[in-house]
Amino acid sequence: MKTCSACFRLFSHDSGFCPVDGQRLIPVAQASPPRHREDRRVGATLCGGRYQVWRIVADGGMGRVYQALDLQVGRSVALKILHPEVALDEVSVERFHREFQVSASLPHEHIVEVLAFERTEDHSFALVMEYLEGEELRTVLKRDKVLPPERLVRMLSQVALGLVEAHERKVVHRDLKPDNIFLVGTHDGDRVKILDFGSVRDNSEGAKKLTVVGTTIGSPFYMSPEQAQGLLALDHRADVWSVAAIVFECVTGRVPFQASTGPMILVSIMGSNPLPPSEAGKAYGVPASLDPVMEAAFMKSPEARLPSVGLLADRVGQAYGLAGSHRDWACMPQKELAAQIRAAMPAVLARHEQGSARAAVAGAGRPPVAAVAAPSPGAADAFAEDIVMGVPQRVPRWVVPAVASAAVLLCALVALLIAR
Template sequence: MDALAKVCPKCGRRYDTAAAFCQKDGARLQLTDEQQPDPYIGQTLLDQFKIEEQIGAGGMGSVYRARQTTLHRDVAIKILHSELADNRDAVRRFKREARVCTALDHPNVVRVFLFGQLEDGSLYIVMEYLKGRSLLEVLQREGALPVHRALHIATQICDGVGEAHAQGVVHRDLKPENVVLVNKARDPDFVKVLDFGIAKVGGASSKLTKAGQVFGTPHYMSP
Protein backbone atom coordinates (compact mmCIF):
# COMPACT_ATOMS: atom_id res chain seq x y z
CA MET A 1 0.00 0.00 0.00
CA ASP A 2 1.17 3.52 -0.78
CA ALA A 3 3.02 5.35 2.01
CA LEU A 4 0.48 8.18 1.83
CA ALA A 5 -2.64 6.10 1.40
CA LYS A 6 -5.12 8.13 3.47
CA VAL A 7 -6.68 11.50 2.75
CA CYS A 8 -8.70 14.05 4.70
CA PRO A 9 -12.13 14.45 3.05
CA LYS A 10 -12.28 18.10 4.16
CA CYS A 11 -8.91 19.65 3.34
CA GLY A 12 -7.33 17.01 1.08
CA ARG A 13 -4.18 16.54 3.16
CA ARG A 14 -2.59 13.10 2.85
CA TYR A 15 -1.30 10.80 5.57
CA ASP A 16 0.24 7.36 5.96
CA THR A 17 -1.86 4.35 6.80
CA ALA A 18 -1.19 4.59 10.56
CA ALA A 19 -3.02 7.93 10.87
CA ALA A 20 -6.71 8.00 11.74
CA PHE A 21 -7.66 11.69 11.95
CA CYS A 22 -6.55 14.88 10.19
CA GLN A 23 -4.21 17.01 12.31
CA LYS A 24 -5.68 20.19 10.84
CA ASP A 25 -9.45 19.77 11.19
CA GLY A 26 -9.93 16.48 13.06
CA ALA A 27 -11.85 14.76 10.27
CA ARG A 28 -11.64 10.97 10.03
CA LEU A 29 -9.26 10.00 7.25
CA GLN A 30 -10.35 7.94 4.26
CA LEU A 31 -8.40 5.41 2.24
CA THR A 32 -7.41 6.47 -1.26
CA ASP A 33 -7.32 4.21 -4.27
CA GLU A 34 -3.67 4.99 -5.07
CA GLN A 35 -2.63 1.40 -4.49
CA GLN A 36 -4.55 0.56 -7.66
CA PRO A 37 -3.12 1.22 -11.15
CA ASP A 38 -3.78 4.80 -12.23
CA PRO A 39 -6.91 4.64 -14.41
CA TYR A 40 -5.95 7.70 -16.46
CA ILE A 41 -2.50 6.70 -17.68
CA GLY A 42 -2.75 5.46 -21.26
CA GLN A 43 -6.23 6.89 -21.72
CA THR A 44 -7.19 9.56 -24.25
CA LEU A 45 -9.35 12.28 -22.72
CA LEU A 46 -11.70 14.53 -24.68
CA ASP A 47 -10.62 12.77 -27.89
CA GLN A 48 -7.31 14.63 -27.98
CA PHE A 49 -5.30 14.38 -24.74
CA LYS A 50 -3.39 11.11 -24.38
CA ILE A 51 -2.20 10.72 -20.78
CA GLU A 52 1.47 9.68 -20.75
CA GLU A 53 2.53 9.82 -17.10
CA GLN A 54 1.83 11.31 -13.70
CA ILE A 55 4.24 14.16 -12.95
CA GLY A 56 2.91 15.38 -9.63
CA ALA A 57 0.30 14.98 -6.91
CA GLY A 58 -0.92 17.10 -4.04
CA GLY A 59 -3.76 17.52 -1.63
CA MET A 60 -6.12 18.77 -4.35
CA GLY A 61 -5.32 16.65 -7.36
CA SER A 62 -2.91 14.76 -9.56
CA VAL A 63 -1.03 16.30 -12.48
CA TYR A 64 -0.28 14.40 -15.68
CA ARG A 65 1.78 14.99 -18.77
CA ALA A 66 -0.39 14.42 -21.82
CA ARG A 67 0.09 14.63 -25.57
CA GLN A 68 -2.44 16.82 -27.32
CA THR A 69 -2.77 14.92 -30.58
CA THR A 70 -4.67 17.67 -32.40
CA LEU A 71 -1.90 20.24 -31.94
CA HIS A 72 1.07 17.88 -31.51
CA ARG A 73 2.23 19.34 -28.22
CA ASP A 74 2.65 18.27 -24.61
CA VAL A 75 0.32 19.74 -21.99
CA ALA A 76 -0.19 19.28 -18.26
CA ILE A 77 -3.58 18.12 -17.00
CA LYS A 78 -4.55 18.56 -13.37
CA ILE A 79 -7.43 16.34 -12.22
CA LEU A 80 -9.19 16.84 -8.90
CA HIS A 81 -8.93 13.82 -6.60
CA SER A 82 -12.08 11.72 -6.86
CA GLU A 83 -12.49 11.65 -3.07
CA LEU A 84 -12.88 15.45 -3.14
CA ALA A 85 -15.64 15.50 -5.75
CA ASP A 86 -18.26 16.13 -3.05
CA ASN A 87 -16.11 18.59 -1.11
CA ARG A 88 -17.66 21.97 -1.91
CA ASP A 89 -14.64 24.00 -0.75
CA ALA A 90 -12.20 21.86 -2.75
CA VAL A 91 -14.34 22.13 -5.88
CA ARG A 92 -14.62 25.92 -5.48
CA ARG A 93 -10.86 26.30 -5.06
CA PHE A 94 -10.19 24.11 -8.08
CA LYS A 95 -12.56 26.19 -10.20
CA ARG A 96 -11.05 29.37 -8.78
CA GLU A 97 -7.56 28.31 -9.88
CA ALA A 98 -8.78 27.63 -13.44
CA ARG A 99 -10.65 30.92 -13.74
CA VAL A 100 -7.88 33.03 -12.24
CA CYS A 101 -5.16 31.61 -14.50
CA THR A 102 -7.39 31.83 -17.57
CA ALA A 103 -7.99 35.52 -16.89
CA LEU A 104 -4.29 36.30 -16.41
CA ASP A 105 -2.31 36.86 -19.59
CA HIS A 106 1.29 37.25 -18.55
CA PRO A 107 4.43 35.34 -19.63
CA ASN A 108 5.43 34.70 -16.00
CA VAL A 109 2.11 33.08 -15.04
CA VAL A 110 1.27 29.52 -16.10
CA ARG A 111 -1.21 29.46 -19.00
CA VAL A 112 -4.49 27.57 -18.77
CA PHE A 113 -5.97 26.29 -22.04
CA LEU A 114 -9.10 24.46 -20.97
CA PHE A 115 -11.23 23.68 -17.94
CA GLY A 116 -14.21 21.41 -17.49
CA GLN A 117 -15.58 18.09 -16.29
CA LEU A 118 -14.70 14.63 -17.60
CA GLU A 119 -17.28 11.95 -18.38
CA ASP A 120 -16.58 10.31 -15.01
CA GLY A 121 -17.45 13.58 -13.27
CA SER A 122 -13.88 14.59 -12.40
CA LEU A 123 -12.92 18.23 -12.80
CA TYR A 124 -9.83 18.97 -14.88
CA ILE A 125 -7.57 21.85 -15.90
CA VAL A 126 -5.46 21.68 -19.06
CA MET A 127 -2.45 23.98 -18.85
CA GLU A 128 0.91 24.51 -20.46
CA TYR A 129 3.47 21.81 -19.76
CA LEU A 130 6.50 23.22 -18.00
CA LYS A 131 9.75 21.37 -18.50
CA GLY A 132 11.97 22.68 -15.75
CA ARG A 133 12.66 22.72 -12.02
CA SER A 134 10.89 24.39 -9.16
CA LEU A 135 12.76 27.16 -7.37
CA LEU A 136 12.63 24.94 -4.30
CA GLU A 137 14.55 22.19 -6.13
CA VAL A 138 17.11 24.71 -7.36
CA LEU A 139 17.70 26.12 -3.87
CA GLN A 140 17.94 22.66 -2.32
CA ARG A 141 20.48 21.57 -4.91
CA GLU A 142 22.52 24.76 -5.37
CA GLY A 143 22.06 26.64 -2.12
CA ALA A 144 22.13 30.43 -1.99
CA LEU A 145 22.06 31.95 -5.47
CA PRO A 146 24.36 34.73 -6.71
CA VAL A 147 22.80 38.15 -6.21
CA HIS A 148 22.39 38.91 -9.93
CA ARG A 149 20.63 35.58 -10.54
CA ALA A 150 18.41 35.95 -7.47
CA LEU A 151 17.39 39.45 -8.59
CA HIS A 152 16.62 38.21 -12.10
CA ILE A 153 14.31 35.48 -10.73
CA ALA A 154 12.71 37.72 -8.11
CA THR A 155 11.98 40.45 -10.68
CA GLN A 156 10.07 38.00 -12.87
CA ILE A 157 8.13 36.68 -9.89
CA CYS A 158 7.15 40.25 -9.03
CA ASP A 159 6.14 40.90 -12.65
CA GLY A 160 3.84 37.87 -12.70
CA VAL A 161 2.34 38.48 -9.26
CA GLY A 162 2.11 42.21 -10.03
CA GLU A 163 -0.05 41.48 -13.06
CA ALA A 164 -2.27 39.31 -10.86
CA HIS A 165 -2.58 42.15 -8.34
CA ALA A 166 -3.48 44.55 -11.13
CA GLN A 167 -6.36 42.20 -11.94
CA GLY A 168 -7.45 42.12 -8.30
CA VAL A 169 -5.93 38.72 -7.54
CA VAL A 170 -3.80 37.98 -4.44
CA HIS A 171 -1.91 34.66 -4.71
CA ARG A 172 -1.73 33.93 -0.93
CA ASP A 173 0.61 30.93 -1.26
CA LEU A 174 3.67 32.28 -3.03
CA LYS A 175 6.68 30.09 -2.21
CA PRO A 176 9.64 28.44 -4.01
CA GLU A 177 7.59 25.29 -4.61
CA ASN A 178 5.09 27.30 -6.67
CA VAL A 179 7.72 28.92 -8.90
CA VAL A 180 9.10 26.93 -11.82
CA LEU A 181 12.22 27.88 -13.80
CA VAL A 182 12.14 26.87 -17.46
CA ASN A 183 14.47 27.40 -20.39
CA LYS A 184 12.70 29.88 -22.65
CA ALA A 185 13.79 32.69 -24.95
CA ARG A 186 17.44 31.76 -24.29
CA ASP A 187 16.86 32.29 -20.58
CA PRO A 188 17.45 29.19 -18.40
CA ASP A 189 15.79 30.96 -15.45
CA PHE A 190 12.54 32.02 -17.08
CA VAL A 191 9.93 32.14 -14.30
CA LYS A 192 6.45 30.64 -14.25
CA VAL A 193 4.24 31.21 -11.19
CA LEU A 194 1.84 28.37 -10.39
CA ASP A 195 -0.97 27.32 -8.07
CA PHE A 196 -3.58 30.03 -7.66
CA GLY A 197 -5.91 27.57 -5.93
CA ILE A 198 -6.32 29.65 -2.77
CA ALA A 199 -5.98 33.03 -4.45
CA LYS A 200 -8.19 35.87 -3.24
CA VAL A 201 -10.08 37.67 -5.97
CA GLY A 202 -11.30 41.21 -5.34
CA GLY A 203 -15.05 41.54 -5.58
CA ALA A 204 -15.69 37.80 -5.37
CA SER A 205 -19.11 37.08 -3.93
CA SER A 206 -18.24 33.74 -2.37
CA LYS A 207 -15.76 33.22 0.45
CA LEU A 208 -13.39 30.27 0.45
CA THR A 209 -12.07 30.94 3.92
CA LYS A 210 -13.74 31.03 7.30
CA ALA A 211 -13.15 33.57 10.04
CA GLY A 212 -9.90 32.81 11.82
CA GLN A 213 -8.79 30.30 9.18
CA VAL A 214 -5.28 30.78 7.80
CA PHE A 215 -4.24 29.73 4.30
CA GLY A 216 -0.76 29.59 2.86
CA THR A 217 2.60 28.27 4.02
CA PRO A 218 3.58 29.86 7.36
CA HIS A 219 7.31 30.06 6.58
CA TYR A 220 6.59 32.18 3.50
CA MET A 221 3.64 34.24 4.73
CA SER A 222 3.90 37.97 5.27
CA PRO A 223 3.80 39.14 8.93
Protein backbone atom coordinates (compact mmCIF):
# COMPACT_ATOMS: atom_id res chain seq x y z
CA MET A 1 0.00 0.00 0.00
CA LYS A 2 1.01 3.62 -0.60
CA THR A 3 -0.15 6.90 0.90
CA CYS A 4 -0.24 10.60 0.06
CA SER A 5 1.83 12.73 2.43
CA ALA A 6 -0.65 15.64 2.01
CA CYS A 7 -4.13 14.07 2.41
CA PHE A 8 -3.11 10.64 3.82
CA ARG A 9 -5.36 8.70 1.47
CA LEU A 10 -4.34 5.10 0.93
CA PHE A 11 -3.73 3.65 -2.53
CA SER A 12 -2.67 0.35 -4.07
CA HIS A 13 1.03 -0.32 -4.48
CA ASP A 14 0.92 0.24 -8.25
CA SER A 15 -0.34 3.86 -7.95
CA GLY A 16 2.10 6.68 -8.57
CA PHE A 17 0.48 10.02 -7.76
CA CYS A 18 -2.43 11.20 -5.63
CA PRO A 19 -5.30 12.27 -7.96
CA VAL A 20 -6.47 14.79 -5.33
CA ASP A 21 -3.25 16.56 -4.39
CA GLY A 22 -0.92 15.57 -7.21
CA GLN A 23 1.70 14.41 -4.70
CA ARG A 24 4.00 11.49 -5.41
CA LEU A 25 2.87 8.53 -3.30
CA ILE A 26 5.17 6.83 -0.80
CA PRO A 27 4.98 3.32 0.73
CA VAL A 28 3.07 3.23 4.01
CA ALA A 29 6.11 1.59 5.60
CA GLN A 30 7.96 4.87 5.08
CA ALA A 31 5.20 7.05 6.54
CA SER A 32 3.25 7.39 9.76
CA PRO A 33 -0.47 8.12 9.99
CA PRO A 34 -1.30 11.65 11.18
CA ARG A 35 -2.74 12.61 14.54
CA HIS A 36 -6.01 14.50 14.99
CA ARG A 37 -6.47 16.91 17.89
CA GLU A 38 -10.19 16.18 18.27
CA ASP A 39 -10.30 12.49 17.31
CA ARG A 40 -7.94 10.08 19.05
CA ARG A 41 -8.85 7.27 16.69
CA VAL A 42 -6.92 8.90 13.83
CA GLY A 43 -3.39 7.50 13.92
CA ALA A 44 -4.33 4.73 16.35
CA THR A 45 -4.80 1.01 15.78
CA LEU A 46 -8.21 -0.44 16.65
CA CYS A 47 -9.93 -3.78 17.13
CA GLY A 48 -7.04 -5.63 18.69
CA GLY A 49 -4.42 -3.73 16.71
CA ARG A 50 -5.63 -4.94 13.32
CA TYR A 51 -6.82 -1.67 11.75
CA GLN A 52 -4.59 1.41 11.55
CA VAL A 53 -6.71 4.57 11.07
CA TRP A 54 -5.30 7.10 8.59
CA ARG A 55 -8.02 9.68 8.03
CA ILE A 56 -11.64 10.74 8.56
CA VAL A 57 -13.78 10.18 5.47
CA ALA A 58 -17.28 11.32 6.50
CA ASP A 59 -19.66 11.97 9.39
CA GLY A 60 -23.26 10.81 9.71
CA GLY A 61 -26.06 10.75 12.22
CA MET A 62 -25.13 7.26 13.40
CA GLY A 63 -21.38 7.35 13.24
CA ARG A 64 -18.12 8.40 11.61
CA VAL A 65 -16.38 6.73 8.68
CA TYR A 66 -12.59 6.36 8.51
CA GLN A 67 -10.13 5.04 5.97
CA ALA A 68 -7.88 2.49 7.62
CA LEU A 69 -5.20 -0.01 6.73
CA ASP A 70 -5.94 -3.63 7.51
CA LEU A 71 -2.52 -4.63 8.81
CA GLN A 72 -3.35 -8.33 8.65
CA VAL A 73 -4.09 -8.53 4.91
CA GLY A 74 -2.54 -5.25 3.70
CA ARG A 75 -5.62 -3.66 2.16
CA SER A 76 -7.45 -0.37 2.53
CA VAL A 77 -10.80 -0.62 4.35
CA ALA A 78 -13.52 1.70 5.59
CA LEU A 79 -14.38 1.66 9.28
CA LYS A 80 -17.86 2.88 10.14
CA ILE A 81 -17.87 3.46 13.92
CA LEU A 82 -20.92 4.41 15.96
CA HIS A 83 -20.95 7.71 17.83
CA PRO A 84 -20.54 7.17 21.62
CA GLU A 85 -24.15 8.11 22.44
CA VAL A 86 -25.51 5.87 19.67
CA ALA A 87 -23.42 2.95 20.92
CA LEU A 88 -25.35 3.11 24.21
CA ASP A 89 -28.70 2.46 22.48
CA GLU A 90 -29.42 -1.26 22.21
CA VAL A 91 -31.78 -0.95 19.23
CA SER A 92 -29.26 1.15 17.28
CA VAL A 93 -26.52 -1.37 17.97
CA GLU A 94 -28.82 -4.21 16.93
CA ARG A 95 -29.62 -2.42 13.66
CA PHE A 96 -25.90 -1.86 13.12
CA HIS A 97 -25.22 -5.55 13.65
CA ARG A 98 -28.07 -6.49 11.35
CA GLU A 99 -26.55 -4.26 8.64
CA PHE A 100 -23.48 -6.49 8.85
CA GLN A 101 -25.52 -9.70 8.79
CA VAL A 102 -27.73 -8.68 5.85
CA SER A 103 -24.91 -7.19 3.77
CA ALA A 104 -22.65 -10.17 4.42
CA SER A 105 -25.45 -12.52 3.31
CA LEU A 106 -25.98 -10.60 0.05
CA PRO A 107 -22.62 -10.68 -1.72
CA HIS A 108 -23.11 -8.76 -4.95
CA GLU A 109 -20.97 -6.53 -7.10
CA HIS A 110 -23.50 -3.69 -6.68
CA ILE A 111 -23.83 -3.94 -2.88
CA VAL A 112 -21.05 -2.64 -0.67
CA GLU A 113 -19.00 -5.51 0.75
CA VAL A 114 -19.15 -5.68 4.55
CA LEU A 115 -16.25 -7.65 5.99
CA ALA A 116 -16.64 -7.72 9.77
CA PHE A 117 -18.46 -6.43 12.84
CA GLU A 118 -16.07 -5.46 15.66
CA ARG A 119 -15.98 -3.91 19.13
CA THR A 120 -13.58 -1.00 19.53
CA GLU A 121 -11.29 -0.18 22.43
CA ASP A 122 -13.34 2.95 23.22
CA HIS A 123 -16.52 0.90 23.86
CA SER A 124 -18.17 1.43 20.50
CA PHE A 125 -18.86 -0.82 17.50
CA ALA A 126 -17.38 -0.83 14.00
CA LEU A 127 -18.42 -2.16 10.63
CA VAL A 128 -15.44 -3.03 8.46
CA MET A 129 -16.26 -2.49 4.77
CA GLU A 130 -14.51 -2.36 1.44
CA TYR A 131 -13.12 1.11 0.83
CA LEU A 132 -14.69 2.86 -2.16
CA GLU A 133 -13.19 5.81 -4.01
CA GLY A 134 -15.90 7.92 -5.60
CA GLU A 135 -18.89 9.96 -4.47
CA GLU A 136 -22.48 9.55 -3.34
CA LEU A 137 -25.26 10.30 -5.80
CA ARG A 138 -26.34 13.07 -3.40
CA THR A 139 -23.01 14.86 -3.97
CA VAL A 140 -23.42 14.57 -7.74
CA LEU A 141 -26.96 16.00 -7.65
CA LYS A 142 -25.91 18.90 -5.43
CA ARG A 143 -23.22 19.78 -7.96
CA ASP A 144 -24.88 18.96 -11.30
CA LYS A 145 -28.63 19.11 -10.38
CA VAL A 146 -29.57 16.34 -12.85
CA LEU A 147 -28.05 13.30 -14.56
CA PRO A 148 -27.87 12.83 -18.34
CA PRO A 149 -30.14 9.99 -19.54
CA GLU A 150 -27.32 7.58 -20.29
CA ARG A 151 -25.82 7.95 -16.82
CA LEU A 152 -29.26 7.58 -15.22
CA VAL A 153 -30.11 4.40 -17.16
CA ARG A 154 -26.76 2.74 -16.40
CA MET A 155 -27.00 3.64 -12.71
CA LEU A 156 -30.64 2.55 -12.38
CA SER A 157 -29.92 -0.75 -14.13
CA GLN A 158 -27.13 -1.56 -11.67
CA VAL A 159 -29.33 -0.60 -8.70
CA ALA A 160 -31.97 -3.04 -10.01
CA LEU A 161 -29.40 -5.83 -10.28
CA GLY A 162 -28.17 -5.13 -6.75
CA LEU A 163 -31.66 -5.27 -5.24
CA VAL A 164 -33.04 -8.32 -7.03
CA GLU A 165 -31.50 -10.93 -4.71
CA ALA A 166 -32.51 -9.00 -1.59
CA HIS A 167 -36.08 -8.72 -2.82
CA GLU A 168 -36.21 -12.40 -3.75
CA ARG A 169 -35.25 -13.15 -0.14
CA LYS A 170 -38.05 -10.82 1.07
CA VAL A 171 -35.57 -8.22 2.35
CA VAL A 172 -36.68 -4.60 1.85
CA HIS A 173 -33.96 -1.93 1.99
CA ARG A 174 -36.39 0.73 3.27
CA ASP A 175 -33.94 3.64 3.09
CA LEU A 176 -33.05 4.04 -0.56
CA LYS A 177 -32.03 7.64 -1.30
CA PRO A 178 -29.23 9.44 -3.16
CA ASP A 179 -27.07 9.31 -0.02
CA ASN A 180 -27.08 5.51 -0.14
CA ILE A 181 -26.14 5.12 -3.79
CA PHE A 182 -22.38 5.33 -4.25
CA LEU A 183 -20.82 5.93 -7.67
CA VAL A 184 -17.34 4.62 -8.40
CA GLY A 185 -15.97 6.13 -11.60
CA THR A 186 -14.61 3.81 -14.31
CA HIS A 187 -13.60 4.23 -17.95
CA ASP A 188 -17.02 2.95 -19.11
CA GLY A 189 -19.09 4.93 -16.59
CA ASP A 190 -20.25 4.62 -13.01
CA ARG A 191 -20.03 1.39 -11.05
CA VAL A 192 -22.83 1.50 -8.47
CA LYS A 193 -22.65 0.30 -4.88
CA ILE A 194 -25.79 0.29 -2.69
CA LEU A 195 -25.00 1.33 0.88
CA ASP A 196 -26.55 1.05 4.34
CA PHE A 197 -28.74 -1.99 4.90
CA GLY A 198 -29.25 -0.96 8.52
CA SER A 199 -32.93 -0.09 8.10
CA VAL A 200 -33.99 -3.25 6.29
CA ARG A 201 -37.35 -4.89 6.73
CA ASP A 202 -36.88 -8.65 6.69
CA ASN A 203 -40.16 -10.31 5.72
CA SER A 204 -38.71 -13.81 5.65
CA GLU A 205 -40.19 -16.38 8.01
CA GLY A 206 -38.84 -16.14 11.56
CA ALA A 207 -36.96 -12.88 11.01
CA LYS A 208 -36.56 -10.66 14.07
CA LYS A 209 -38.53 -7.38 13.90
CA LEU A 210 -36.90 -4.23 15.28
CA THR A 211 -39.55 -1.69 14.27
CA VAL A 212 -42.53 -0.89 16.50
CA VAL A 213 -45.86 -1.06 14.64
CA GLY A 214 -46.91 2.38 13.43
CA THR A 215 -43.41 3.87 13.34
CA THR A 216 -41.75 5.03 10.15
CA ILE A 217 -38.23 4.15 9.04
CA GLY A 218 -36.53 5.88 6.12
CA SER A 219 -36.15 9.31 4.57
CA PRO A 220 -39.45 11.21 4.13
CA PHE A 221 -38.81 12.46 0.59
CA TYR A 222 -38.40 8.91 -0.73
CA MET A 223 -40.97 7.09 1.37
CA SER A 224 -43.86 5.09 -0.10
CA PRO A 225 -47.41 5.66 1.23
CA GLU A 226 -47.44 2.33 3.07
CA GLN A 227 -44.06 3.11 4.60
CA ALA A 228 -45.20 6.61 5.60
CA GLN A 229 -48.09 5.03 7.51
CA GLY A 230 -45.88 2.44 9.23
CA LEU A 231 -47.99 -0.40 7.88
CA LEU A 232 -47.11 -4.03 8.54
CA ALA A 233 -48.00 -4.93 4.95
CA LEU A 234 -44.81 -3.53 3.48
CA ASP A 235 -42.75 -5.38 0.89
CA HIS A 236 -40.23 -4.81 -1.92
CA ARG A 237 -42.65 -2.52 -3.75
CA ALA A 238 -41.85 0.17 -1.18
CA ASP A 239 -38.32 0.13 -2.61
CA VAL A 240 -39.80 0.51 -6.12
CA TRP A 241 -41.42 3.77 -4.98
CA SER A 242 -38.18 5.00 -3.39
CA VAL A 243 -36.14 4.26 -6.51
CA ALA A 244 -38.79 6.05 -8.61
CA ALA A 245 -38.43 9.11 -6.35
CA ILE A 246 -34.66 9.00 -6.94
CA VAL A 247 -35.21 8.78 -10.71
CA PHE A 248 -37.60 11.73 -10.56
CA GLU A 249 -35.01 13.82 -8.73
CA CYS A 250 -32.24 12.76 -11.13
CA VAL A 251 -34.16 14.06 -14.17
CA THR A 252 -35.96 17.11 -12.74
CA GLY A 253 -33.55 18.40 -10.11
CA ARG A 254 -36.25 18.25 -7.42
CA VAL A 255 -37.92 15.65 -5.24
CA PRO A 256 -41.44 14.56 -6.30
CA PHE A 257 -43.11 15.53 -3.01
CA GLN A 258 -42.09 18.76 -1.30
CA ALA A 259 -43.11 20.36 2.01
CA SER A 260 -41.52 22.31 4.84
CA THR A 261 -41.70 19.58 7.52
CA GLY A 262 -41.43 15.81 7.69
CA PRO A 263 -45.09 15.22 8.62
CA MET A 264 -46.27 17.51 5.82
CA ILE A 265 -44.10 15.61 3.33
CA LEU A 266 -45.75 12.36 4.41
CA VAL A 267 -49.23 13.91 4.09
CA SER A 268 -48.32 15.05 0.58
CA ILE A 269 -47.10 11.56 -0.33
CA MET A 270 -50.32 9.95 0.87
CA GLY A 271 -52.73 12.53 -0.51
CA SER A 272 -51.37 14.08 -3.71
CA ASN A 273 -49.68 13.18 -6.97
CA PRO A 274 -46.39 14.63 -8.25
CA LEU A 275 -46.15 16.69 -11.41
CA PRO A 276 -45.35 14.71 -14.56
CA PRO A 277 -41.54 14.72 -14.89
CA SER A 278 -41.75 16.33 -18.33
CA GLU A 279 -43.46 19.30 -16.68
CA ALA A 280 -41.37 19.39 -13.49
CA GLY A 281 -38.17 18.97 -15.52
CA LYS A 282 -39.11 21.06 -18.53
CA ALA A 283 -35.95 23.16 -18.14
CA TYR A 284 -33.88 19.99 -18.57
CA GLY A 285 -35.78 18.60 -21.55
CA VAL A 286 -37.31 15.58 -19.80
CA PRO A 287 -39.23 13.62 -22.47
CA ALA A 288 -42.97 13.11 -22.08
CA SER A 289 -42.40 9.40 -22.72
CA LEU A 290 -41.17 9.19 -19.12
CA ASP A 291 -44.47 10.47 -17.68
CA PRO A 292 -46.48 7.21 -17.81
CA VAL A 293 -43.53 5.29 -16.34
CA MET A 294 -43.41 7.55 -13.29
CA GLU A 295 -47.19 7.46 -12.99
CA ALA A 296 -47.11 3.66 -12.78
CA ALA A 297 -44.25 3.72 -10.27
CA PHE A 298 -46.02 6.25 -8.01
CA MET A 299 -49.32 4.42 -7.68
CA LYS A 300 -50.50 4.72 -4.07
CA SER A 301 -51.56 1.08 -3.90
CA PRO A 302 -48.62 -1.38 -4.01
CA GLU A 303 -50.80 -3.79 -5.99
CA ALA A 304 -51.21 -1.22 -8.78
CA ARG A 305 -47.56 -0.11 -8.74
CA LEU A 306 -44.81 -1.43 -11.01
CA PRO A 307 -43.96 -4.75 -9.35
CA SER A 308 -40.15 -4.62 -9.40
CA VAL A 309 -37.18 -2.27 -9.66
CA GLY A 310 -36.03 -4.30 -12.66
CA LEU A 311 -39.25 -3.53 -14.54
CA LEU A 312 -38.95 0.13 -13.54
CA ALA A 313 -35.42 0.22 -14.99
CA ASP A 314 -36.67 -1.46 -18.18
CA ARG A 315 -39.50 1.06 -18.60
CA VAL A 316 -37.17 4.02 -18.02
CA GLY A 317 -34.72 2.71 -20.61
CA GLN A 318 -37.53 2.12 -23.08
CA ALA A 319 -38.80 5.67 -22.48
CA TYR A 320 -35.44 6.81 -23.84
CA GLY A 321 -35.72 4.49 -26.84
CA LEU A 322 -33.32 1.76 -25.73
CA ALA A 323 -33.76 -1.85 -26.85
CA GLY A 324 -33.03 -4.75 -24.52
CA SER A 325 -33.29 -4.72 -20.73
CA HIS A 326 -31.57 -3.38 -17.63
CA ARG A 327 -29.27 -6.41 -17.63
CA ASP A 328 -27.84 -5.21 -20.95
CA TRP A 329 -27.62 -1.53 -20.00
CA ALA A 330 -25.96 -2.13 -16.60
CA CYS A 331 -22.68 -3.11 -18.28
CA MET A 332 -22.99 -1.07 -21.49
CA PRO A 333 -20.47 1.77 -21.75
CA GLN A 334 -22.06 5.11 -21.02
CA LYS A 335 -20.93 6.57 -24.36
CA GLU A 336 -22.68 3.76 -26.22
CA LEU A 337 -25.89 4.31 -24.25
CA ALA A 338 -25.72 8.03 -25.07
CA ALA A 339 -25.35 7.32 -28.79
CA GLN A 340 -28.30 4.91 -28.82
CA ILE A 341 -30.50 7.35 -26.92
CA ARG A 342 -29.67 10.23 -29.28
CA ALA A 343 -30.50 8.08 -32.29
CA ALA A 344 -33.78 6.73 -30.87
CA MET A 345 -35.36 9.74 -29.14
CA PRO A 346 -36.89 11.49 -32.22
CA ALA A 347 -38.89 8.35 -33.06
CA VAL A 348 -39.83 7.81 -29.39
CA LEU A 349 -41.20 11.34 -29.05
CA ALA A 350 -43.08 11.08 -32.35
CA ARG A 351 -44.76 7.83 -31.28
CA HIS A 352 -45.64 9.30 -27.89
CA GLU A 353 -47.23 12.38 -29.48
CA GLN A 354 -49.23 10.24 -31.91
CA GLY A 355 -50.44 8.03 -29.08
CA SER A 356 -51.47 11.04 -27.00
CA ALA A 357 -53.31 12.55 -29.95
CA ARG A 358 -55.22 9.31 -30.61
CA ALA A 359 -56.15 9.00 -26.94
CA ALA A 360 -57.41 12.60 -26.88
CA VAL A 361 -59.51 12.09 -30.02
CA ALA A 362 -60.91 8.81 -28.71
CA GLY A 363 -61.87 10.38 -25.40
CA ALA A 364 -63.49 13.42 -27.00
CA GLY A 365 -65.24 11.59 -29.83
CA ARG A 366 -66.70 8.59 -28.02
CA PRO A 367 -70.54 8.82 -28.20
CA PRO A 368 -71.74 9.15 -24.58
CA VAL A 369 -75.02 7.31 -25.28
CA ALA A 370 -73.24 4.15 -26.26
CA ALA A 371 -71.94 3.68 -22.72
CA VAL A 372 -75.43 3.79 -21.17
CA ALA A 373 -77.57 2.24 -23.89
CA ALA A 374 -79.50 -0.91 -23.00
CA PRO A 375 -77.86 -4.03 -24.41
CA SER A 376 -79.47 -5.75 -27.34
CA PRO A 377 -78.54 -8.67 -29.59
CA GLY A 378 -75.33 -7.82 -31.41
CA ALA A 379 -74.89 -4.56 -29.44
CA ALA A 380 -71.48 -5.50 -28.07
CA ASP A 381 -70.14 -6.22 -31.54
CA ALA A 382 -71.61 -2.98 -32.89
CA PHE A 383 -70.09 -0.90 -30.08
CA ALA A 384 -66.67 -2.44 -30.66
CA GLU A 385 -66.76 -1.06 -34.20
CA ASP A 386 -67.95 2.41 -33.25
CA ILE A 387 -64.38 3.73 -32.89
CA VAL A 388 -61.77 3.03 -35.51
CA MET A 389 -58.37 4.65 -34.74
CA GLY A 390 -60.14 7.16 -32.54
CA VAL A 391 -62.56 8.37 -35.27
CA PRO A 392 -66.30 8.01 -34.51
CA GLN A 393 -68.27 6.13 -37.15
CA ARG A 394 -71.94 6.32 -38.14
CA VAL A 395 -74.28 5.81 -35.15
CA PRO A 396 -75.68 2.23 -35.15
CA ARG A 397 -79.40 1.80 -35.81
CA TRP A 398 -80.19 0.45 -32.35
CA VAL A 399 -79.02 3.61 -30.58
CA VAL A 400 -81.90 5.89 -31.64
CA PRO A 401 -84.75 3.57 -30.48
CA ALA A 402 -82.94 2.88 -27.24
CA VAL A 403 -82.52 6.58 -26.48
CA ALA A 404 -86.14 7.30 -27.44
CA SER A 405 -87.42 4.54 -25.13
CA ALA A 406 -85.32 5.88 -22.27
CA ALA A 407 -86.68 9.38 -22.85
CA VAL A 408 -90.31 8.13 -22.77
CA LEU A 409 -89.71 6.28 -19.51
CA LEU A 410 -88.10 9.34 -17.96
CA CYS A 411 -91.05 11.60 -18.93
CA ALA A 412 -93.53 9.10 -17.53
CA LEU A 413 -91.64 8.99 -14.25
CA VAL A 414 -91.57 12.80 -13.97
CA ALA A 415 -95.33 12.99 -14.68
CA LEU A 416 -96.06 10.40 -12.01
CA LEU A 417 -94.04 12.31 -9.43
CA ILE A 418 -95.85 15.57 -10.25
CA ALA A 419 -99.26 13.89 -9.99
CA ARG A 420 -98.42 12.63 -6.48
